[in-house]
Amino acid sequence: MWNLSAPWWEFVLRGLIVYGSLLVLLRLSGKRQIGQLTSLDLVLLLVLSNAVQNSMNAGDNSVTAGLILAVTLVGANLVLAWLSWRSRRFENVVEGRPQVLVHEGHVYPDVMKNAYITRDDLHKALRHAGCQRVADVHFAILENDGTISVMVKKEVPQTPRDAASSLWRAPDNDSNDTPV
Structure with missing residues (x-):
């Protein structure tokens, strides 16, 4: 023993x-x-x-x-x-070092591919952060521990009318505006 x-x-x-x-x-x-x-x-x-x-x-x-x-x-x-x-x-x-997956609404597919992050993984992290569209993301970073940190763009409407019109605005056909 x-x-x-x-x-x-x-x-x-x-x-x-x-x-x-x-x-x-x-x-x-x-x-x-x-x-x-x-x-x-x-x-x-x-x-x-x-x-x-x-x-x-x-x-x-x-x-x-x-x-x-x-x-x-x-x-x-x-x-x-x-x-x-x-x-x-x-x-x-x-x-390792943190890697930027999204910056100012632009997705970096090569970084995602190298890190084996699927679009579904990214969209899940964005939903958890309260993002409705990739275009709303200031940045999304793959951290060293494998988690994805998301910072949402902060848009402050200038007038109450701007705020109301942004609620009724139709989404563009841009791929970054697709719901996540």
């Missing part, structure tokens, strides 16, 4: 290798996998954890090996969090 089948440092090394490899794989898979966890993503994470278990514990099911691995993984996470806090450059490498 407490006896190790390998030296303690081997478990630390195995844990760090698996932690670093998974971090790189998840970073390469995009922000959507992190912030917008779907049932497919959850299954992937569960299967991944099972797949890498034996590579970390080398077949050793002792309590001591499990504790060494747990301390190693939590420690590695704390070190990376501290380094990210200390260095903006390191944070950009590990966590």
Whole structure:
């Protein structure tokens, strides 16, 4: 129960290798996998954890090996969090940078494609922010954690008549004016 089948440092090394490899794989898979966890993503994470278990514990099911691995993984996470806090450059490498999806009503499809964000994902985020049309968006940003932050344009009518007329105005046929 407490006896190790390998030296303690081997478990630390195995844990760090698996932690670093998974971090790189998840970073390469995009922000959507992190912030917008779907049932497919959850299954992937569960299967991944099972797949890498034996590579970390080398077949050793002792309590001591499990504790060494747990301390190693939590420690590695704390070190990376501290380094990210200390260095903006390191944070950009590990966590990435926010990406602009929409600016002044203009959608950037190439950014959405690279981040695996569908128009439906974008429209859902816009609806949550209270936007009715893409043209109403000042900016929408894909954050490092996979969430989409939306800032709505603030239009202040100059007179009560302008406010009333804007309620009855027919939408243009522009693609950015389509309801979301």
